[in-house]
Amino acid sequence: MSAVTDWNALDDDSFRQQVRSFFRANYPEELRYPKTRLRWAQIRDWYLTLSKQGWLTPAWPTRYGGMGLEPSKLIIFYEEIELHGVGRAPDMGITMVGPLLIQNGSEEQKDYYLPKILSGEHIWCQGYSEPNSGSDLASLRTEAVLDGDEFVVNGQKTWTTLAQDATHIFMLVRTDKSAKKQEGISFLLMDVTTPGIERRPIRNLAGHEEFCECFFRDVRVPKANLVGEINRGWTIAKALLGFERISIGGPKQSQYAIARLEELASHLGLESDAGFMDAYARLKLDVLDHAALYTRFIDQVRRGEKLGSDVSMLKVIGTETYQKISQLLIETAGSAGGLVDDVEMAGEDFDWLTSYYNARPATIYGGSNEIQRNILASQVLGLPS
Amino acid sequence: MSAVTDWNALDDDSFRQQVRSFFRANYPEELRYPKTRLRWAQIRDWYLTLSKQGWLTPAWPTRYGGMGLEPSKLIIFYEEIELHGVGRAPDMGITMVGPLLIQNGSEEQKDYYLPKILSGEHIWCQGYSEPNSGSDLASLRTEAVLDGDEFVVNGQKTWTTLAQDATHIFMLVRTDKSAKKQEGISFLLMDVTTPGIERRPIRNLAGHEEFCECFFRDVRVPKANLVGEINRGWTIAKALLGFERISIGGPKQSQYAIARLEELASHLGLESDAGFMDAYARLKLDVLDHAALYTRFIDQVRRGEKLGSDVSMLKVIGTETYQKISQLLIETAGSAGGLVDDVEMAGEDFDWLTSYYNARPATIYGGSNEIQRNILASQVLGLPS
Amino acid sequence: MLDTATEAERSDQLRLLADSATAFASGRLSLARARKLRGEKPEFDPAMLAELAGQGWTGLLLPEELGGFGLGFAEAAVVIDSVAGQLAPEPLVPVAVLAAGVLRRCAAGERRDALLGGIADGSVIPGLAWQNATGGLDPADPAFTATVQGEGWSVSGQARFVRPGSGATHFLLAARSDKGIELLVVEAGSDGLKLVSEAQADGTSLARISVEGLRVAADAHLSLSAADFAAAIDEAVLMNAVELLALLRRMRTMTQDYLKTRVQFGKPIGSFQALQHRAVDLLIQEELTAACLNQAIAAFDAGSCSVDERSSYASRAKARAAEAAMWTAREAMQMHGGIGVTDEYELSLYVNRTLALAPWLGNASAHRRRYVRLNPPKAGSDA
């Protein structure tokens, strides 16, 4: 455990060095660069290691048990996570519930929930999307009706990432059906073991179960689980989208995928195939230029500036580049392109379909790329609707 | 001059052979495969040659001086025109005014105008588009107000192909401002020397003048120049779009452009450049498959079936393939790609920018590709608006 | 029969065949069945293959004297379209087109005729083993080598991408010898025949077949010319393109329907112009594919093409169909949003089948390359 607590006082290089050394010394080698999302059973030990180190919540203020990192240090921390290939732990408590409670929660809520996130006792999942409310999230219909000191919740959530590993869920629910759609929504916390909640894993086309559907039938939730004022949930939730908006547009996935492509190509001796090289060159430069654009936005964050709507373009170009790389990977695999998992090619194993599968939802979740383009058209280009 | 007049009685091969021989014997060698639209002064002799042969108006009924070809023969006739690289004469009289008058004109109009088209005395141009009515043609505002026995016309037309070579113009004009936009439009014929008409050539970005703007200030036109009923012009004009809709989607331009690309590539020895070959292969197959699809529609015409809205897809894919080829041509020219007209490359002359320039308006005129996609979406896919 | 029937007669016959194929497919080949067979060993139902044979579909292309129907590729395409559209995992193209196409080009004889008769009645399910481990596509250079040894032959080598693998009753090992192409017929499960399954995206598998000095009796040896061998492969490539067209058409239609019914922001999402235009682009790709395939099928059925022309048609067809199907799969998923990437929704079954069928016998990129290798750009190709 490190004695230093004022991380911001360190110079960038020393800080980076400390983070890197810790990851190298403590993160399990076999979990580096995981191909699919890790389950709680796999990542739990690392979660607790980070917690013990005091590094679980780098962005939280120190008084709540966080590292209190300023933006430039936070960026370094995340860069090192990516460089070392550290897997993503269930982080909804860390990145969403924590900051949200710190901003909007009551003292009781903070005192009760925050320590349990740090300890790993509570694992959170997010209940926003519904079957009929995807791109149009504000049309959500899961309803919470106040009955005495309890809300009675009925409805369905979907695309709930790793709900099967969670102990708690935070939700947007409709508490006023008569109001304009954004104005009748509240933010509610819930123990997933509350009677009336059913979680059903959704198998994706690769055969994995990263998401769940959650069904709510007359689920009774204490009124005290409301965060902020009633019918103000939309505003509360929107305010959270700060750093998240840039991390979804990062170059990590593309860089990882193009490294796989480079390995395959160099193994197959494709440097001398001008056709492959032309296709590869386009994507390589897309990755590099996307990373350059990402750096431009990161510099903005580092300088403490607020990000505008233009940050949406990072997600659009980043995820589409990722998809194109995954397509070229399959194409490069030739007749073997339809084989799953690790596939032997001229004496070495490669896995192209996992990249292809992982790249698919990237343009759908976190606001589909169509929605991002709508935002850019109206808010950045000022085009009329 | 051929003695045979019942062309349809000939078998296809003999007919094709006769057409081919005539073109070979009579069409000026130096005008084959013209790179830009020919002017009247260049093509006049050929127009008169065709006229003398009785072949100027292959689709018109014989009693009006046409060849009266049935669809399958007509297709052969046009195929041979394309194969031989016969330049397009000012054909608005032949393809538009003639058929329109035959269908909708009064006997006086037919007797007066048709022979003059055949003789080359009248050269027609089309006054449909206006500066503010491009894709949304029905919003046109050039107005014709009845004043005694004359219409008084005020307004402006644009994109009037080769109006500077024309003696007459046929126009859509607004005759009822209070009606729904398609329902207040009439079809009017005009001598371009009528006082109040001013034609101004539009120079395009290649420096050529294929189009004109036409200004109308208190132009007085006899009421007798109205074709069909008043306020029925939209319907009359729309009814014409039969064979036109398929010819705009033909493979000729792409085939011509890819032949230029093949010449350049083979001259530069690019068969061994897998990068070039990959890019070329995509476009070559696009050209071939577009031609296959074109043939499917032509077969429909040959069987005498009516074409549906789905014919729009020919224009979309054909013109976009043409554009892509023109881009690859420039790219293949390397450092010389910005040089205009005939450019020497390793001892031979090539012209890539003309293809590039010609390919640009192809996706704009005749209903922009955006409009074509809208049509396909609503009328073929049945997607809601 | 192809020669004598008039165009109108044939088109009537095709319509009848299409009706009966559609009826059979919708009655007997459910998507639920296809879903259930994923990952099974074998991943298809031999009884269903026998049923298809009972319909006459495994012998469609075989001459009547060998128990077949002597029909053409237009007829085969109609049947394959229906079967592929219902995602039936039964290896119709590998058996009835590829293996049968190779066998019927071998010299007549007891062994050959028995195998072909077995294909026609569904009792024989052969897998042709010819591609090497990196997926080489040159029929003149098959994966095995064969030498005469005593009365019989000795075969060695390893082939990959063999369909069917598990579930096959026989393997046809294509081998080089001093004299040309040899075909060694080996029963599945024979001693010395090593089979490893490689799982595909769609829950089917491809086999790796290895043998080392395997003895094969003289009467299990067939031979054919490299050109005939190539011709059979081109036929399978073309019919594989027909399967891909069936898949892409269904993915596109599902998407078209979804665009009309899925409501967001108070409107069907199909009213959004950006999606409309993308949906139109898929339609155009489908029509290009259909036009290209029909042209190729007509040329194959006309029978007047040179070997290279046939290969060119096959490559054009496969290149277009595979590219268009992969494109349609991506766009279909995107336009469906989250549900489009779930296992539960049927689209994913089509996507995964596309992922498996597009690379088989060479992906779009490989076939574009083959096309231009056969037809290099040259000056003066017009005018």
Place this chain on the structure above:
Amino acid sequence: MLDTATEAERSDQLRLLADSATAFASGRLSLARARKLRGEKPEFDPAMLAELAGQGWTGLLLPEELGGFGLGFAEAAVVIDSVAGQLAPEPLVPVAVLAAGVLRRCAAGERRDALLGGIADGSVIPGLAWQNATGGLDPADPAFTATVQGEGWSVSGQARFVRPGSGATHFLLAARSDKGIELLVVEAGSDGLKLVSEAQADGTSLARISVEGLRVAADAHLSLSAADFAAAIDEAVLMNAVELLALLRRMRTMTQDYLKTRVQFGKPIGSFQALQHRAVDLLIQEELTAACLNQAIAAFDAGSCSVDERSSYASRAKARAAEAAMWTAREAMQMHGGIGVTDEYELSLYVNRTLALAPWLGNASAHRRRYVRLNPPKAGSDA
């Protein structure tokens, strides 16, 4: 100066420079002027080039002791952006970046210093002649050959794509010799120097320069290393990318404005989602270009890159800028409809300048290839 100024100081200076460049460009460099100069001989105004020199812009990158300002590429980019944005045909990049960059890398001496001083004050307008007739881009293999002859040199060869051609006061003939790269300085109009103009899309021209056994005196001979020669070319490539960014930004902005004002079907066409999404894609390309160029410029100014790293940055920048500019040109024309392809509307001036500048010193495709040649894919590049 670059070393000592703080980041904040420099960014203030850049802002001041940008303001003055913008003011000058909008006051003195009208589009009407650019339009009028098309096809003239010379196709630029030497007096205007002298005015640019008067602003200090032709000597921006030259050291102070040679009459320059010793500024960096960030500063040069600011100026070039303003000048290119107004379509000024004056050869700022060819003279102040390419020729000046080559000359300042030659050994000091009277002739060299006089030329550089002349560039800085606008009296000398040299065109570097180095590419062969098919547009080879290898600086180690320039178009001419030179041999020592008596006291002087003899030069032969033909170069193409020389800017400026007409209007140049001097030509710098880059030649191979036994020893390396030689630079022979020849005055325009000299006997034995043959110049043919080739017209470009934008009304400017490129020159072909041929000489056969031309005698050049010893004092008109300069030499530099192949690496230095390449370095100067990379700088011109990067600044050429800056010009392309200026063009594409203006084309995109014109299109954005047009989408807001052009009404069809009772609505601004910018309300149609398909066009919105395409407009967004252009915005993204512009931002990618800007980010890529800024990174390259910073790396050049930092001065810590290897020769290959500099070439890689230059190629990345040119590849992106040329591709994005050509893309933007096409989409801008399409979204404007008919008016977008008229000579009268200003968009066509930008399109034609793009067509001329994108291929100069290698098009996007050539630079992508150079990038991956310098940085071939290899295993283990991450983790």
